[in-house]
Amino acid sequence: xxxxxxxxxxxILGVIAFxxxxxxxxxxxxxxxIPYLAFAVFIVGIAFxxxxxxxxxxxxxxxxxxxxxxxxxxxxxxKIDNPFTSFGVIIRMALEVLVFRSLFRNTKMELRDGPQFxxxxxKWLWMAGLAFHWTFLVILTRHLRLFFEPVPFFVEILETLDxxxxxxxxxxxxxxxxxxxxxxxxxxxxxxxxxxxxxxxxSDYFPLFLxxxxxxxxxxxRYFLKTDxxxxxxxxxxxxxxxxxxxxxxxxxFYIHLFLVSALFxxxxxxxxxxxxxxxxSPTRNLANNNRAALHANPWNYPVxxxxxxxxxxxxxxxxxxxxxxxxxx
Amino acid sequence: xxxxxxxELIRINHVPPKQAWMDTRPDFRPGMFCYASKAxxxxxxxxPNPRQWSVKDEDWHLPENWQEIFIEGLRExxxxxRSFRLFLDICVRCGACxxxxxxxxxxxxxxxxxxxxxxxxxxxxxxxxxxxGRIMGKIAGARELTIDVLKEIWYYAYQCTECRRCSxxxxxxxxxxxxxxxxxxLLNLLGLNIDWIAGPVANCYRTGNHLGLQPHTIxxxxxxxxxDLETITGIKVxxxxxxxxxxxxxxxxxxxMFADPGTFTTMGELLLFHELGLDYTWSTFASEGGDFGFFxxxxxxxxLHSKIYAEAKRLKVKWILGGECGHMWRxxxxxxxxxxxxxxxxxxxxxxITGTRFENAKSNKTVHITEFTADxxxxxxLNLDPKRNDNLIVTYHDSxxxxxxxxxxxxxRFIINNVCNNFYEMPENTIREQTFCCGSGSGLNxxxxxxxxxRGGLPRANAVRHxxxxxxxxxxxxxxxxxxxxxxxxxxYWVPGVAVTGVHEMVGNALIMKGxxxxxxxxxxxxxxxxxGEEDV
Numbered sequence: 118x119x120x121x122x123x124x125x126x127x128x129i130l131g132v133i134a135f136x137x138x139x140x141x142x143x144x145x146x147x148x149x150x151i152p153y154l155a156f157a158v159f160i161v162g163i164a165f166x167x168x169x170x171x172x173x174x175x176x177x178x179x180x181x182x183x184x185x186x187x188x189x190x191x192x193x194x195x196k197i198d199n200p201f202t203s204f205g206v207i208i209r210m211a212l213e214v215l216v217f218r219s220l221f222r223n224t225k226m227e228l229r230d231g232p233q234f235x236x237x238x239x240k241w242l243w244m245a246g247l248a249f250h251w252t253f254l255v256i257l258t259r260h261l262r263l264f265f266e267p268v269p270f271f272v273e274i275l276e277t278l279d280x281x282x283x284x285x286x287x288x289x290x291x292x293x294x295x296x297x298x299x300x301x302x303x304x305x306x307x308x309x310x311x312x313x314x315x316x317x318x319x320s321d322y323f324p325l326f327l328x329x330x331x332x333x334x335x336x337x338x339r340y341f342l343k344t345d346x347x348x349x350x351x352x353x354x355x356x357x358x359x360x361x362x363x364x365x366x367x368x369x370x371f372y373i374h375l376f377l378v379s380a381l382f383x384x385x386x387x388x389x390x391x392x393x394x395x396x397x398x399s400p401t402r403n404l405a406n407n408n409r410a411a412l413h414a415n416p417w418n419y420p421v422x423x424x425x426x427x428x429x430x431x432x433x434x435x436x437x438x439x440x441x442x443x444x445x446x447x
Numbered sequence: 448x449x450x451x452x453x454x455e456l457i458r459i460n461h462v463p464p465k466q467a468w469m470d471t472r473p474d475f476r477p478g479m480f481c482y483a484s485k486a487x488x489x490x491x492x493x494x495p496n497p498r499q500w501s502v503k504d505e506d507w508h509l510p511e512n513w514q515e516i517f518i519e520g521l522r523e524x525x526x527x528x529r530s531f532r533l534f535l536d537i538c539v540r541c542g543a544c545x546x547x548x549x550x551x552x553x554x555x556x557x558x559x560x561x562x563x564x565x566x567x568x569x570x571x572x573x574x575x576x577x578x579x580g581r582i583m584g585k586i587a588g589a590r591e592l593t594i595d596v597l598k599e600i601w602y603y604a605y606q607c608t609e610c611r612r613c614s615x616x617x618x619x620x621x622x623x624x625x626x627x628x629x630x631x632x633l634l635n636l637l638g639l640n641i642d643w644i645a646g647p648v649a650n651c652y653r654t655g656n657h658l659g660l661q662p663h664t665i666x667x668x669x670x671x672x673x674x675d676l677e678t679i680t681g682i683k684v685x686x687x688x689x690x691x692x693x694x695x696x697x698x699x700x701x702x703x704m705f706a707d708p709g710t711f712t713t714m715g716e717l718l719l720f721h722e723l724g725l726d727y728t729w730s731t732f733a734s735e736g737g738d739f740g741f742f743x744x745x746x747x748x749x750x751l752h753s754k755i756y757a758e759a760k761r762l763k764v765k766w767i768l769g770g771e772c773g774h775m776w777r778x779x780x781x782x783x784x785x786x787x788x789x790x791x792x793x794x795x796x797x798x799x800i801t802g803t804r805f806e807n808a809k810s811n812k813t814v815h816i817t818e819f820t821a822d823x824x825x826x827x828x829l830n831l832d833p834k835r836n837d838n839l840i841v842t843y844h845d846s847x848x849x850x851x852x853x854x855x856x857x858x859x860r861f862i863i864n865n866v867c868n869n870f871y872e873m874p875e876n877t878i879r880e881q882t883f884c885c886g887s888g889s890g891l892n893x894x895x896x897x898x899x900x901x902r903g904g905l906p907r908a909n910a911v912r913h914x915x916x917x918x919x920x921x922x923x924x925x926x927x928x929x930x931x932x933x934x935x936x937x938x939x940y941w942v943p944g945v946a947v948t949g950v951h952e953m954v955g956n957a958l959i960m961k962g963x964x965x966x967x968x969x970x971x972x973x974x975x976x977x978x979x980g981e982e983d984v
Contacts, residue, residue, distance in 0.1 A: 188807050236881075316562050320587060410808065429653075
């Protein structure tokens, strides 16, 4: 149900943009108003969500320790996977965010004859996840060409590297291929692996279809349908300088692409995609494992009613005395 | 009730059913859940809704406004725990955690995939705490909190041992233990506890320990240890209790005062402390290092453990030495200081024997006994004869809490390698931070849920079986009281021929003491290697 719902939801989004631009000629609406709105929702929404998390206290220091603790100088401690210092935490977080350290550990359980369980290393999800996120970032960065004149140097360097193989004209960007491949892989594993399919919700399929459609329309535009890049750049620069213009002659496919991107931006803050910000705030990863060496304060720590020694002795005094245990009151 | 045979139990189907998970109701199968809490246990500590009830009954005798209580409780807690709110918000359902859970591996129930176990509560959170869930309902993964949903949350909140293995693999560090801990806290608002947790909690509040051992009983227990030790070593150890002015307060799990093989660990510790001439005391009040309150609510956990520091203060000791126990150390290491700190009435722990400062424990003043002993051995303070343990071919089970909630991996191994000659590791994806739970942690070590325990413990047992066949391993060492209680039946079922020991039992056996008589038996009264014909008559 979730799968079909998401598929049609994305298809309908595409149709809305197509009809809106091609038949009703709402170029300004789809080229200016919607992107502005979507971007505003994106920024405000993310800020809202992050502040909401940030307002909630971290009552306890609960890092998941993934290696040897720091104890004695003669025992080698795991400074990154079980960090004792803030520096260790920073490295741990950097590895987590940049190379998905935890997912790299992934194993696959199999029950073989014997019976024997095995837990072999499996890197597919890690590889696809890494490929997906990094190529997404590269592609996003390449898009900066459309927002700045002159084009920033790092964008040009990135484009050169990305088009290293010099295949075709316009040059084929290797990230485009990897990106679509990774999205496809992530989708296929979701439908093919029975367990993953079982846990999948509409909110898992929808972003995949949406991002897949964005990638596909982008690729169509660049390699096949040939849109007016100069006009697009004029439009984009108009948007970011708050001086919006709608140049004539930009193909409908561009408006579909832009609308889907806007949909993604607007959807982002209310979705699981917030893991992008959330990962930085995860208490099992971003805290040092030094609980016994440094006090972690809980803002809502409150006194509790406990059974006191006096009450204990009161109840058991005779029994204590009978076996010679010292007591406070004779 | 008879347990299924191993060859039946091992036939596990990991493929989920066709029907969507929201549409399947839990099947309360005997052997797979624990008995309901008793009224008197909840009453004793003033927890909500004490009453007689039964899991199998249709009517769980909930308060009229149970839905409101649960949802209000949920809203309150997502505003108190960033972990909780974040973990309910950011899961992408990648499934990396799915086959990491021992209950899923050993049972195949898809709702024991950590992601789905969390979704049971997450779906309710979406419905009542998020705009999209409120509006979009099921399509946003949200669902009403019906009585069936509540029962389902109960069933699976008590099928998670809070071992955190899944959190190790989660790309966002989502910790199912955190979800389970808070789910159980919500359930406790309605009086939905299990007897095996509620009973020990009430005991612990009254007598200071889970088993309900009263002061004279504890004294009697130790008197038996003293007699046995004198028989074995010829040395009469003389531990003190509730003694003011001792340098160190020693706190161990009460299970190790009462039941084999934990008692042998305590006997090992008694020998060690005697040999060192340690100025220490036991307490009959702070007679429990573990904390089953941790398996009910944060407040109850804190209420039970208040006694540890209170007793340290009353007895005017300098610092606290904690024994071999798993969840005890998760609490001592990650919660104690926050609950009770700053602990400025105690002193920074220093080993009186080696002079080593325990820098990593300088704030909360509690040292783990394997840290203490590893330091002794490293500094050459112990005279050890590992040959006395030559009848043992040992492997080591990291307990979940000391490995993933602390990182105590090398200290016990260092000790084991110094007190025995035959030590073999289990496969690498089943030890250290990737260790598998015994299957009975977090208060699930009852007897009525034996099938659940045997299934949950299967991944651990299977790894032991591997080294049992390959190296002839016959002894499973551990540093956890629940392990020592539950691993023996688990081994008997899956890997007959493997016994269970605490690390300090082996220390006690290997320790050459000043003035001891020639030892012929180990602490269990079994002949030492090479002494088979020389037993005392």
